[in-house]
Amino acid sequence: MNVEKNNIENIDFYEKHNKKIKEDLEKYINNSNLKYEFMTKSEGCHHENIGSFVVLNNKEIREYIEKECGENAPTIISDMITGNTERKDITNPILVQILHSELDADGIDYLMRDAMFSGTSFGQFEMEQLIGCMEIGEYKNNKVLCINPKGIAAADQYLINKFFSFSQVVFNKHISVTEFMAEKIIDWMQKNNAFFPRKNVLQNWTKFEDNESTKKYIEFTDNHFWRALHNVINDELSEIAPEFIKKFSEMLINHSELKYIENSEVKVVSSDIEEIKKIITESDTYKNIDNSNKEIVLMHEYRLSKQIPKKIYDKILKEKFERNFETGEDITEYIKEDITEYIKEDIENLKIRRLMECICIKDGDDVRLLSEDNRSLIKTLWNLRVIILRKYK
Numbered sequence: 155m156n157v158e159k160n161n162i163e164n165i166d167f168y169e170k171h172n173k174k175i176k177e178d179l180e181k182y183i184n185n186s187n188l189k190y191e192f193m194t195k196s197e198g199c200h201h202e203n204i205g206s207f208v209v210l211n212n213k214e215i216r217e218y219i220e221k222e223c224g225e226n227a228p229t230i231i232s233d234m235i236t237g238n239t240e241r242k243d244i245t246n247p248i249l250v251q252i253l254h255s256e257l258d259a260d261g262i263d264y265l266m267r268d269a270m271f272s273g274t275s276f277g278q279f280e281m282e283q284l285i286g287c288m289e290i291g292e293y294k295n296n297k298v299l300c301i302n303p304k305g306i307a308a309a310d311q312y313l314i315n316k317f318f319s320f321s322q323v324v325f326n327k328h329i330s331v332t333e334f335m336a337e338k339i340i341d342w343m344q345k346n347n348a349f350f351p352r353k354n355v356l357q358n359w360t361k362f363e364d365n366e367s368t369k370k371y372i373e374f375t376d377n378h379f380w381r382a383l384h385n386v387i388n389d390e391l392s393e394i395a396p397e398f399i400k401k402f403s404e405m406l407i408n409h410s411e412l413k414y415i416e417n418s419e420v421k422v423v424s425s426d427i428e429e430i431k432k433i434i435t436e437s438d439t440y441k442n443i444d445n446s447n448k449e450i451v452l453m454h455e456y457r458l459s460k461q462i463p464k465k466i467y468d469k470i471l472k473e474k475f476e477r478n479f480e481t482g483e484d485i486t487e488y489i490k491e492d493i494t495e496y497i498k499e500d501i502e503n504l505k506i507r508r509l510m511e512c513i514c515i516k517d518g519d520d521v522r523l524l525s526e527d528n529r530s531l532i533k534t535l536w537n538l539r540v541i542i543l544r545k546y547k
Contacts, residue, residue, distance in 0.1 A: 167398045168447050175451045176443045182455065182541075183431040192460070192504070192511035206232040208360045239510060247510060248290060251299040256460050256513045257288075257309070265316050268323050276319040284308035291516035294502070298509045300516035309513050309524060310531045313459050320456040321423070321540045327414050331546050334452055335402040335411065336379075339386070342399050349382035349389075383407050411546075412450060418545035425537040439543045449547045458538040461512045461525035471501050 208215060209231050219227045226244050233245040237254035252259055262281065269277025287305025291298045301309055323329070343350035351359070351374070359371035386395050386403040395403075405411055420437040422430050434440050443451050462470070513524050513532075525536035 167396065168450060172443050172447075172449075172451050175453055176440075179434065179440065179453060179543075183427070183434060192507040202235050202237070204356060204360065206235045207357050209235070211357075212360060212362055214362060239507065242296075246297070248297050248299055251510050255299060255511050256313070257284075257299060257301075261316065262312070265312075265319055268319055272323045274319070274323060276315045276323065279311040279315050280308040281312075284312060289516045291514060291521040292519075293506060293509050293521050296506050296510070298514055298516075298521055300514040300521060303515060303517055303529065306515065306524065306527065306530050313513070313524075313532060314535075317456065317458045317538070317540070321542075325454040325456070325540075325542055327419070327544055328411060330452060330454060330544075331411050331414070331450075332406065334450075335406060339383070339399055339402050339406075340379075342396070343382060343386075346394065348394075349385045350379075380407070413547055415449065415545040415547055418543075420541075420543040422541045423538065425535070425539070430539075430541055434541065434543065437543065439545055449545050452544050452546065454540075454542045456540050459512070459525065459532055459536050461523050461532055461536040462508070463523065463525045463533075463536065467505075467508060471504060475501065 209219065209228050210216065216228050219231065229241065230245045230249070232238070233241055234249050234253050237250055238245070239247045239250050251257075265279075266277040266281075269275060284301065284305050287301045287308065289300050289302050291300040340350055342348075344352050351370075356371075356374070359367045359374065362368045362371065383403040383406055386392055387400055387407070392400065418439050420434060420439050422433045424430050424433075439451065509521060509523070514521050515524060515527050515530075517527075524530040524532040527533060
């Protein structure tokens, strides 16, 4: 009876997962997938939000920061951590862009670290030249982190190497499937309040209100995750864990993974959404998703840049706002407002945030994206993307 139940649980998980992948794929290939919102704040239980919560709500840490750096310092640090550019009267947008943009310190650090630990050379680029060419530009009284024209080649090199790093290292068939397994285990643990803290519990730990919560937060490291995996298999609560969760946990403990199905990979590198659609939909991996009840299909996608040339971006905004009013979407926000002025202000803010998030060139008083400059490869490659499908069992 238990064997039959376990098989049903496994098949149900595979079917639900693959159905979701197919829905995501169909959504992806049936629109341009170009974003119109930039510099949005981190949400959910992202590590950035937890860091921000600690700074704002831990009494000891907050008081120390205020004493050393001033009353507004915790708010400024929080905005820098989460990528919030809305409080311009308190937080300098340049500080936020250094941590949250196409040219952020985190991205540069990750690229170099991934290259070192993977033994690849994708992390090598003219970093000193790129940093040396940074300048502060202005767009309608808003400060924008830019590079001068001498840094264009270094910026191109950085974005291209980052693209290769994602396609060859981050999306490696072994790395991506172990990450998938770990995510599913943690998701189950949090939903069932088993071994892994939910967001509200984690936030309570960060307040350090007593020795017990302080101890739990300090011990919330990689070791906590590995202990949780052992608990899934050996603890009395293991009886409620679905078979696939126990299987994934045991595999990770033994440093093994789901087996990649040979020749199932579909990899497309293109700027043409129609070409991408054709290659994906004609592949056996895509056609057989519905029949893969004992197999897992994983999808990965990465764009070379966040850049969208001005003419195309203006068109996207125009279509977006016109559609909102035609369908009645979200129009309650505009009640008792001058609709025309409201839209103009909203669109202008979106345009400003686009410049803040993307790598810009300051040429005299002019500030424009790499994708709008004839000297940059990104003018041609801005919409290049890689899409990978693989099957595992």
